[in-house]
Amino acid sequence: MNKTAVYPGSFDPVTNGHLDIIKRASKKFDKVYVAILTNSAKKPRFSLEERIDWLKRATKELINVEIVSFSGLLVDFAKGIGADIIIKGLRAVSDFEYEFQMALTNRQLQPDIETMFLMTNGRYSYLSSSIVKEIANYGGKLQGLVPDFMIEEIYEKIKKNQ
Ligand code: PNS
Numbered sequence: 001m002n003k004t005a006v007y008p009g010s011f012d013p014v015t016n017g018h019l020d021i022i023k024r025a026s027k028k029f030d031k032v033y034v035a036i037l038t039n040s041a042k043k044p045r046f047s048l049e050e051r052i053d054w055l056k057r058a059t060k061e062l063i064n065v066e067i068v069s070f071s072g073l074l075v076d077f078a079k080g081i082g083a084d085i086i087i088k089g090l091r092a093v094s095d096f097e098y099e100f101q102m103a104l105t106n107r108q109l110q111p112d113i114e115t116m117f118l119m120t121n122g123r124y125s126y127l128s129s130s131i132v133k134e135i136a137n138y139g140g141k142l143q144g145l146v147p148d149f150m151i152e153e154i155y156e157k158i159k160k161n162q
Helices: 016-028 048-058 074-081 093-109 129-137 148-161
Strands: 004-009 031-037 065-070 085-090 114-119
Touching: 004 016, 004 074, 016 031, 016 085, 016 114, 031 048, 031 074, 048 065, 048 148, 065 074, 074 085, 074 093, 085 093, 093 114, 129 148
Parallel strands: 004 031, 004 085, 031 065, 085 114
Antiparallel strands: none
16 A cells, blocks of 8 residues: 655754654655645744755655645645655654644544654754754854755855844
């Protein structure tokens, strides 16, 4: 059976933690859509185009991974693209409560769509897009947190938007 999954998020910006989840999901599913939410209540630091571009370049070797954007309810989007699995990464117990609530809400909305959690790679358990932005704001080292090709671009974009 063809298994299609969707991995949603803000990816503001994508981190090595996200990429680890995407790579692992790409080995387990026939097709993985990485879906960037466009109408988030959180105001993104980087434009949708920048986030798409970084994700596309960082996943270019993963042939069954496609970068898309969506607005509205995730389950409606998933249904529309034929995905019946939502992938979420879990880093720590602190993620659990929120993710558990979202998974149950999504099941209530669309019982056919299953949420599956992938545990983070231990070395990224502290890492988040917010941490990356915080370090970048103060000119700290981003090596190992995001792909190398993104580092200068993050600094340039932060400088330009200040
Ligand atoms: O990376 P994030 O910002 O934590 O991702 C959150 C995201 C995009 C997964 C979540 O906000 C989402 O699915 N939003 C779409 C609206 C929706 O379907 N909400 C769930 C039911 S309340």
